[in-house]
Amino acid sequence: MNSNAGSASISTDRLATRILWGLVIGIVLGLLARWLSSAVPSTDKQIQWLAVQVLDPIGKVFLRLLFFVVVPLVFASLALGVLQLGRLDKLGKMAAWTFLIFAINMAVGVVLGLVLMNLVDPGSRLDEVTQKRMLAQFGQGAIEAKEKAAQLTGLSFDSIVEMFLPRNILRSVVDFDLLPMILFALLFGMAGTTLATSRRQSLSESLETLIEVMTRIVHWALMLAPIAVPAMIFSVTVKFGLEFLQSLAWFVGVVLVAMVFQLFIVMSALLKIGAGRSPVIFFRAIRTILITAFSTSSSNATLPTTIQVSRDKLGISPSTAGFVLPLGATMNMSGTALYEGCVVLFVAQIYGIDLSIAQQATLVLLAVLSAVAVAGVPGASLPLIVGLLVNFGLPGEGVAMILGIDRLLDMARTVLNVAGDVVTACIVDKRLGMSSADLAPEVSGAG
Numbered sequence: 001m002n003s004n005a006g007s008a009s010i011s012t013d014r015l016a017t018r019i020l021w022g023l024v025i026g027i028v029l030g031l032l033a034r035w036l037s038s039a040v041p042s043t044d045k046q047i048q049w050l051a052v053q054v055l056d057p058i059g060k061v062f063l064r065l066l067f068f069v070v071v072p073l074v075f076a077s078l079a080l081g082v083l084q085l086g087r088l089d090k091l092g093k094m095a096a097w098t099f100l101i102f103a104i105n106m107a108v109g110v111v112l113g114l115v116l117m118n119l120v121d122p123g124s125r126l127d128e129v130t131q132k133r134m135l136a137q138f139g140q141g142a143i144e145a146k147e148k149a150a151q152l153t154g155l156s157f158d159s160i161v162e163m164f165l166p167r168n169i170l171r172s173v174v175d176f177d178l179l180p181m182i183l184f185a186l187l188f189g190m191a192g193t194t195l196a197t198s199r200r201q202s203l204s205e206s207l208e209t210l211i212e213v214m215t216r217i218v219h220w221a222l223m224l225a226p227i228a229v230p231a232m233i234f235s236v237t238v239k240f241g242l243e244f245l246q247s248l249a250w251f252v253g254v255v256l257v258a259m260v261f262q263l264f265i266v267m268s269a270l271l272k273i274g275a276g277r278s279p280v281i282f283f284r285a286i287r288t289i290l291i292t293a294f295s296t297s298s299s300n301a302t303l304p305t306t307i308q309v310s311r312d313k314l315g316i317s318p319s320t321a322g323f324v325l326p327l328g329a330t331m332n333m334s335g336t337a338l339y340e341g342c343v344v345l346f347v348a349q350i351y352g353i354d355l356s357i358a359q360q361a362t363l364v365l366l367a368v369l370s371a372v373a374v375a376g377v378p379g380a381s382l383p384l385i386v387g388l389l390v391n392f393g394l395p396g397e398g399v400a401m402i403l404g405i406d407r408l409l410d411m412a413r414t415v416l417n418v419a420g421d422v423v424t425a426c427i428v429d430k431r432l433g434m435s436s437a438d439l440a441p442e443v444s445g446a447g
Ligand code: ASP
Pocket: 297, 298, 299, 300, 333, 336, 374, 375, 376, 377, 378, 379, 380, 381, 382, 410, 413, 414, 417
């Protein structure tokens, strides 16, 4: 694998540039198409047809290829990660570091968002006409989000057991609910470490082979990205436009500033202090990951790319990558946590309800916990946002205020979610001094 790393990284670089151009072209063409459809209304039908019938399916091919590999890749990476650690005491250390960085990252994100929201107070800047328009236009979406929120069970011991150990693991896999599979993969890897050396070696080789095969499929998917990304972005721009960005400009501005700060300042600091890495080199190396996260709005769909780039371009040990990244895609959502906090405060500001410091401190905790429960798919945080609103005595319908811009901010928060996973992997790798010498001797050659 390492022998290919050099040539793979050159092509990944070129690919990242092409995908980035695709992204820009998609936005520009999408805006032009929107302008055309409002200037010449008769073209609107054709443009919508192009978006829905041609471009969406192209994007779908790319997305579905990535989704194809998620389940086997998560399973094999995690199980191999644990197997390669060799000793269970190391697993405990890795888990402790991983969860600590996840928690710091998410909590800092929410605090940052809340501080900015308090300073700028965008909710009180929203005029009544816009408020009414949002409620009228997105009332139905809000009802759907509320219905989904009602299905979520509260946090009790029993619901946690159900969450991790459902009666039918295959059903949860089918629903893309990855937590039970993650637990199963951890158990699988842990059980594997207790096998006799030769068996452990062959299990490790089989998992490594499976990962390599999945990685090739990811490569193929990524080759499609320079076409699929502009197709998807064009379609999103045509369907959602940027008008809502204007009416909610203050809110969108605060959220984006907080996100940019979290991504480039907080994460750079974490990276530098925790892993001694240069943020500039880091962000250059993970461009493909960030663009994939932005265009898919899904941590899960990005995961195969995250694992591949982290191993090939950042030199993260397979064991750390296999352990931290799948967990991160499911649990570590700093962008989502930040966003949830901001939305709750925004809705409170609109309805003129003051949230005290103590309530906002509770909000930090609840936003982090609920972000952990958000699945890594587009729009997954909406029902949890409704839950949070209700929790703070705010109307769940308030979610309608942000539905018009949710898709676009979903792209941004997913970038943060995924970047946080890679930063964590870098820190854990460094803290645990993960070199091949640290891996179980009989499987250390596998990576
Ligand atoms: N789309 C986000 C992700 O996949 C989740 C969310 O906040 O809706 O990371």
